[in-house]
Amino acid sequence: MQVIDMHPIPRIDAHMLTLDEPAEWRDACIESLRGAPVRLHVLPGIPDRLGEARARGYALGELPLLTFVDPDDTYESDAFAMLADALDASPSSVLAYADEGLLDEHGRRIGTRRLAYSPFMHAHSASHVHGLIIMRREHAAAVAGSVHPQDQTPDWTLTRMLARRGGVIHLPIIGRHWRQHPGQYHRRIRGATHAAN
Numbered sequence: 481m482q483v484i485d486m487h488p489i490p491r492i493d494a495h496m497l498t499l500d501e502p503a504e505w506r507d508a509c510i511e512s513l514r515g516a517p518v519r520l521h522v523l524p525g526i527p528d529r530l531g532e533a534r535a536r537g538y539a540l541g542e543l544p545l546l547t548f549v550d551p552d553d554t555y556e557s558d559a560f561a562m563l564a565d566a567l568d569a570s571p572s573s574v575l576a577y578a579d580e581g582l583l584d585e586h587g588r589r590i591g592t593r594r595l596a597y598s599p600f601m602h603a604h605s606a607s608h609v610h611g612l613i614i615m616r617r618e619h620a621a622a623v624a625g626s627v628h629p630q631d632q633t634p635d636w637t638l639t640r641m642l643a644r645r646g647g648v649i650h651l652p653i654i655g656r657h658w659r660q661h662p663g664q665y666h667r668r669i670r671g672a673t674h675a676a677n
Contacts, residue, residue, distance in 0.1 A: 486516045490517050491545055492545040493541030495522075496510075496549050497523060499527065508587070523536065531634040534627065535625070544616065545614050559654065579652055580658050584660055612655025613635070620642065
C-alpha cells in the first residue's frame with residue numbers, strides 16, 4: 481500500500497482501489513489530486529468483492545472525513561475543500577457530493593451530469609449520488625460494516641444508509657471527470673448480471 485499526502489494539511493482520507501486499469505490513467509488520477517486536502521491511500525482492489533475492498537479502504541487513516549477516488553477518473557482538486565467546508569458549515573449533514581463531467585475513453589470531455597439531490601432518485605438510482613462524495617468518518621464507520629463484501633454497488637448502499645442518518649449536501653460544481661470506457665466496473669457487473677439471467 482502507498483500513502484501520499486496531496487496537501488500539507490490533509491483533511492480527508494481518500495482511498496484508491498487499483499486493479500487492471502492502465503498505469504497512465506492511474507497516474508493522471510493521482511496528478512489531478514495535487515493540492516487537494518487529501519491523504520491518499522492506494523491499495524489493491526479485490527476482484528468480485530468491491531464491498532470488502534471498499535471497507536478496507538474506508539478503515540484506513542484517522543481523518544474526520546472520508547472519500548474514495550477511482551483510478552480511471554480525474555478530479556478537480558479544489559472541489560474536495562469546497563465539499564469539506566460545506567460539511568463543516570452544516571453539522572447535521574453526513575455527506576456532500578458534487579456534479580461530474582463525462583470523458584470519453586481518451587480523456588476528451590463529452591458532457592456534464594447535473595445531480596441536484598432528490599431522495600427519491602437516490603433511493604432508486606446508483607448513479608444519482610455519484611462521483612466525488614465526502615462523508616463524515618463517524619457516520620460511515622457506524623454503517624460500513626453493514627455493506628456485504630460482495631455488494632457490487634457498495635458506494636450506493638453506503639450513501640443510502642448515510643442519508644438516513646443526516647443531511648445530504650449537493651454542490652453544483654464539477655468534482656470528478658468520469659471516464660467512459662468498456663472496462664468500467666458498472667459495465668462489467670451489468671454484463672455479468674445479464675449473462676447470469
